[in-house]
Amino acid sequence: MARAGVTVERLAEAAAELADEVGLEKVTVSELARRFGVKDASLYSHIRNAHQLRVRVAVLALAELADRGAAALAGRAGKDALVAFANAYRGYAKEHPGRYTAMQVELDPETAKASAARRHSDMMRAILRGYSLAEPDQTDAVRLLGSTFHGFVSLEQAGGFHHHPRGADESWGRVLDTLDVALRNWPTHEGDADASSTP
Amino acid sequence: MARAGVTVERLAEAAAELADEVGLEKVTVSELARRFGVKDASLYSHIRNAHQLRVRVAVLALAELADRGAAALAGRAGKDALVAFANAYRGYAKEHPGRYTAMQVELDPETAKASAARRHSDMMRAILRGYSLAEPDQTDAVRLLGSTFHGFVSLEQAGGFHHHPRGADESWGRVLDTLDVALRNWPTHEGDADASSTP
DNA sequence: CGCCTTTCCTAGGACTCCTAGGAATATACA
DNA sequence: TGTATATTCCTAGGAGTCCTAGGAAAGGCG
Numbered sequence: 154m155a156r157a158g159v160t161v162e163r164l165a166e167a168a169a170e171l172a173d174e175v176g177l178e179k180v181t182v183s184e185l186a187r188r189f190g191v192k193d194a195s196l197y198s199h200i201r202n203a204h205q206l207r208v209r210v211a212v213l214a215l216a217e218l219a220d221r222g223a224a225a226l227a228g229r230a231g232k233d234a235l236v237a238f239a240n241a242y243r244g245y246a247k248e249h250p251g252r253y254t255a256m257q258v259e260l261d262p263e264t265a266k267a268s269a270a271r272r273h274s275d276m277m278r279a280i281l282r283g284y285s286l287a288e289p290d291q292t293d294a295v296r297l298l299g300s301t302f303h304g305f306v307s308l309e310q311a312g313g314f315h316h317h318p319r320g321a322d323e324s325w326g327r328v329l330d331t332l333d334v335a336l337r338n339w340p341t342h343e344g345d346a347d348a349s350s351t352p
Numbered sequence: 353m354a355r356a357g358v359t360v361e362r363l364a365e366a367a368a369e370l371a372d373e374v375g376l377e378k379v380t381v382s383e384l385a386r387r388f389g390v391k392d393a394s395l396y397s398h399i400r401n402a403h404q405l406r407v408r409v410a411v412l413a414l415a416e417l418a419d420r421g422a423a424a425l426a427g428r429a430g431k432d433a434l435v436a437f438a439n440a441y442r443g444y445a446k447e448h449p450g451r452y453t454a455m456q457v458e459l460d461p462e463t464a465k466a467s468a469a470r471r472h473s474d475m476m477r478a479i480l481r482g483y484s485l486a487e488p489d490q491t492d493a494v495r496l497l498g499s500t501f502h503g504f505v506s507l508e509q510a511g512g513f514h515h516h517p518r519g520a521d522e523s524w525g526r527v528l529d530t531l532d533v534a535l536r537n538w539p540t541h542e543g544d545a546d547a548s549s550t551p
Numbered sequence: 552c553g554c555c556t557t558t559c560c561t562a563g564g565a566c567t568c569c570t571a572g573g574a575a576t577a578t579a580c581a
Numbered sequence: 582t583g584t585a586t587a588t589t590c591c592t593a594g595g596a597g598t599c600c601t602a603g604g605a606a607a608g609g610c611g
Contacts, residue, residue: 155576156575156576156577156588156589156590157589157590159589159590181566181567181568182567182568182569183566183567183568184567191589191590191591192590192591192592193567193568193569194568194569194570194571194590194591194592194593195589195590195591197568197569197570198588198589198590199589202568202569203567203568203569257506257510258510259510259511262515265515288518289518289522289523290526292516292518292523293518293522293523293526293527293530296504296507296513296523296527297500297523297526297527297530299503299507299512300499300500300503300504300506300507300527301496301499301500301503302503303503303506303507304498304499304500304501304502304503304504304506305495305496305499305503307456307499307502307503307506308495308498308499308502311456311457311458312458313498314495316461316464317491319487319488319491319492323488323492324488324491324492324495324496327489327492327496327539328492328495328496328499330539331492331496331534331538331539332534333539334534334537334539335530335531335533335534335537338533338534338537339530340526340529340530340532340533355557355558355559355606355607355608356558356559358558358559380597380598380599381598381599381600382597382598382599383598390558390559390560391559391560391561392598392599392600393559393560393561393562393599393600393601394558394559394560396599396600396601397557397558397559398558401599401600402598402599402600
């Protein structure tokens with residue numbers, strides 16, 4: 154009998170596909186072994202435990218999404234870049250819900266440093282070049298972008314927008330418009346720094 | 353031998369405390385039974401299954417957080433209301449990480465309708481009265497607020513802000529400033545509607 | 552006091568995670 | 582080519598969780 158040809162890479166890839174199909178919490182060592190035609194105990198020469206399996210999915214997803222983000226960003230600047238990147242982010246989450254969920258697991262510091270997490274914040278900083286923000290505002294803006302993207306996608310995935318006629322796509326477009334305006338009118342120092350409104 | 357006095361309410365409360373202590377994924381029927389001094393099989397006269405246990409924690413948390421939000425909102429308007437509500441939200445998540453995580457599980461439509469989820473969006477709409485937005489902009493703005501709050505808290509909880517000197521509190525304050533400015537300068541119609549920047 | 556409902560029990564099956572130790576297969580090197 | 586070594590995969594089994602079935606004790610009610 155030939156060997157099944159299990160490698161860590163193929164394992165992570167299969168786990169990611171499984172996660173997209175049935176949800177991350179159903180990504181189990183046993184089920185994965187079943188898909189490779191192998192006994193579950195055999196997988197423990199490749200992975201430490203079930204948790205590490207999910208971590209590998211997270212790392213895989215971070216890298217994939219970073220690639221998509223980079224492709225979306227290429228040749229764009231300003232609001233164009235912002236929208237393209239945001240759509241890449243949301244599109245990936247729609248296409249790969251399990252991988253996206255996996256991205257939310259907390260990585261230990263070493264794994265986090267070896268992951269593509271840094272590329273993500275670097276790309277957001279690249280977007281912000283179109284808005285000329287100095288530190289520490291740049292860091293704050295990166296966190297605003299990350300929070301808004303992740304928050305929207307997360308709520309959408311949890312079905313939070315289903316119970317209302319207004320479509321999620323329209324809201325998403327409006328949120329991006331608003332982010333663009335907010336970044337251009339970034340509050341300069343303490344409190345308010347703008348005109349209009351509040352009679 | 354007297355009975356243990358298990359009720360659905362005490363069960364949900366204990367599950368919520370357990371979730372805050374050890375994380376939602378470790379909230380198990382067996383562990384809960386152990387804490388009540390009862391065999392695990394005994395709990396199935398009170399709950400349908402393990403998943404429903406987590407759903408009950410979610411419903412409990414939604415109600416608690418709605419109460420806090422309402423208290424924070426009382427007597428405030430405009431940016432004051434925005435900041436107070438946002439801080440209530442973030443504070444609850446910090447205080448009750450397990451409950452907060454539970455809030456993210458997807459509820460079936462009936463449960464969702466019976467939950468305090470509606471109160472949450474109502475309160476956000478109340479905040480927006482200080483910014484005079486008509487539909488559908490109001491719905492979009494509610495989604496922006498929800499996304500930003502949840503996204504920030506979620507990333508913070510996942511340790512996403514630890515690897516940078518800039519404190520999360522400062523960024524949070526800045527994010528709220530920015531939201532306030534964004535709501536006051538809400539982009540009126542198609543695309544841009546503002547001055548400044550983009551040379 | 553006897554009846555009925557609810558709560559809790561024992562028993563057990565199915566599944567997952569993971570370890571230990573051994574067998575089979577591929578690879579490297581003489 | 583043949584043999585040593587490393588890796589992959591196996592069987593066996595323990596521990597833990599989820600959940601069902603059916604029965605026994607505890608409390609409430611006529």
